[in-house]
Amino acid sequence: MAFSRTQTVLERVFAADVPDRADIEYVLRLEDDRQVQVLFEFADRVRREYVGDGVLLRGIIEFSNFCRNTCAYCGLRAANHRLSRYRLTSEEIVAVAENIRLAGVKTIVLQSGEEDNLDADGLARIIEEIKSQLDVAVTLSVGERDREEYAMWKEAGADRYLLKIETSDPALYAELHPGMSFTNRIRCLGDLAELGYQTGSGNLIGLPGQSVESLIDDIVFFKKGDFDMISVSPFIPHAATPLAGVRAGDLQTTLKMIALTRIVSRNAHIPASTAVGSLSGGDARGRALAVGANVVMPNFTPMAFKPLYEIYPGKAGNDKMPDESMVHIERMVAALGRRIDLDKGHSLKSRSVLAPTMIRSQ
Ligand code: 5AD
Numbered sequence: 001m002a003f004s005r006t007q008t009v010l011e012r013v014f015a016a017d018v019p020d021r022a023d024i025e026y027v028l029r030l031e032d033d034r035q036v037q038v039l040f041e042f043a044d045r046v047r048r049e050y051v052g053d054g055v056l057l058r059g060i061i062e063f064s065n066f067c068r069n070t071c072a073y074c075g076l077r078a079a080n081h082r083l084s085r086y087r088l089t090s091e092e093i094v095a096v097a098e099n100i101r102l103a104g105v106k107t108i109v110l111q112s113g114e115e116d117n118l119d120a121d122g123l124a125r126i127i128e129e130i131k132s133q134l135d136v137a138v139t140l141s142v143g144e145r146d147r148e149e150y151a152m153w154k155e156a157g158a159d160r161y162l163l164k165i166e167t168s169d170p171a172l173y174a175e176l177h178p179g180m181s182f183t184n185r186i187r188c189l190g191d192l193a194e195l196g197y198q199t200g201s202g203n204l205i206g207l208p209g210q211s212v213e214s215l216i217d218d219i220v221f222f223k224k225g226d227f228d229m230i231s232v233s234p235f236i237p238h239a240a241t242p243l244a245g246v247r248a249g250d251l252q253t254t255l256k257m258i259a260l261t262r263i264v265s266r267n268a269h270i271p272a273s274t275a276v277g278s279l280s281g282g283d284a285r286g287r288a289l290a291v292g293a294n295v296v297m298p299n300f301t302p303m304a305f306k307p308l309y310e311i312y313p314g315k316a317g318n319d320k321m322p323d324e325s326m327v328h329i330e331r332m333v334a335a336l337g338r339r340i341d342l343d344k345g346h347s348l349k350s351r352s353v354l355a356p357t358m359i360r361s362q
Contacts, residue, residue: 054341206249
C-alpha cells in the first residue's frame with residue numbers, strides 16, 4: 001500500500017547518514033493528500049522528540065539595507081536605485097535590542113544587506129555593548145565577510161551567524177548571484193563553523209531554474225553540513241528585480257522541504273520564516289510550525305524603516321508594531337497547542353570538529 005511505502009521511505013530518510021536521492025525524490029513528488037499528511041506527521045513527531053513543543057523567539061533588527069550585491073531575486077540589490085537606503089546608528093541599534101529584551105526575547109538577530117562599507121569595528125562594539133548590558137544571545141546575518149571580521153565579531157561575543165546557501169546547485173547559484181562565488185559562500189560557512197559560531201544556512205524554494213534535483217541536493221547539503229539552524233523559505237518575486245513577474249515558490253513544496261529538513265537534521269532550529277508567513281494571503285507560519293519548524297522571528301525594526309527593508313514585497317507583519325506581532329505569535333502558537341519558549345535557544349547540536357570539513361567537502 002502506498003501509505004506504508006511512504007512510512008518506510010521516511011524511516012530510511014530519517015535513519016540514513018546520507019539519505020538516498022531516490023527516497024528524497026519520492027517524498028518531494030508525493031501528491032496524494034493522505035501521503036503528504038504521513039510526511040507532515042512524521043516530521044512533527046521528529047520535531048517533538050528532538051526539539052520539544054517550545055517555540056523559540058528571535059528578535060530581528062534589520063539595521064541597514066545597503067547592499068553591494070545584485071542577487072537576481074532580492075529587492076535590496078545594489079542595482080535597485082529607487083530604494084532609499086538607511087543605516088541605524090549604534091545607539092538606535094542598542095535601543096532596539098533593549099526593546100527586544102524588554103519583550104522577553106533573548107536572541108537578538110542583527111541583519112543587514114551585504115554592506116560595502118561595513119564598519120566592522122563599529123559592529124564589534126555594538127555586539128560588546130549588547131552582550132554586556134543584556135542577557136541575550138546575538139546572531140549576526142551580514143553576509144560574506146573575511147575570516148578576520150568573523151573572528152573579531154566572535155571575539156566580541158557574537159554567538160551565531162546566518163548565511164543561507166540559497167541554492168546548493170552551483171550552476172543555478174552562479175546564475176542568480178552575478179559577481180559572487182559559490183566557493184566563497186562555502187568558505188564563509190566553513191570559517192564560521194570553525195570559529196565556533198552556531199551556524200545557520202538554508203535555501204529558497206521556487207527559484208526559476210530550480211529542479212527537483214536541486215532540491216534533493218539542498219537536503220543532502222543540509223544533512224552533510226550538520227547546521228545548527230536551517231531556514232527553508234519560499235522565493236517571492238520583487239518588481240524591481242530581473243525576476244519580477246516570475247511565480248512565487250509554492251507553499252506545499254516549501255512545507256515538504258521544511259518537513260524533510262526536520263527529518264534529516266533532527267534537532268536543528270528551523271524557523272517558520274516571515275516569507276512563509278507572507279505567502280498565500282493568510283499567515284502560513286502556523287503550518288510551518290506544524291510540519292517541523294520550531295522558531296519564529298518577530299521583527300523589531302523601527303516602523304519607519306521596515307518598508308525599506310524590502311527583500312521581497314508584502315512582508316508579513318510590516319504593518320504591525322512589535323508588541324502586536326508578539327501577541328499575534330502567541331495566539332498562533334497557542335492555537336497549535338504549543339507554547340512560547342523564552343529561553344535563549346542555543347544550538348542542540350553537540351559540536352563536532354568534523355562539521356566544517358563536511359561543509360567544505362560539499
Ligand atoms: N524572496 C524570498 N526571500 C528572499 N531573500 C532575499 N530575497 C528574497 C525573495 N525575493 C532572502 C534570502 C536571504 C534572506 C536575508 O532573504 O534567502 O538569505
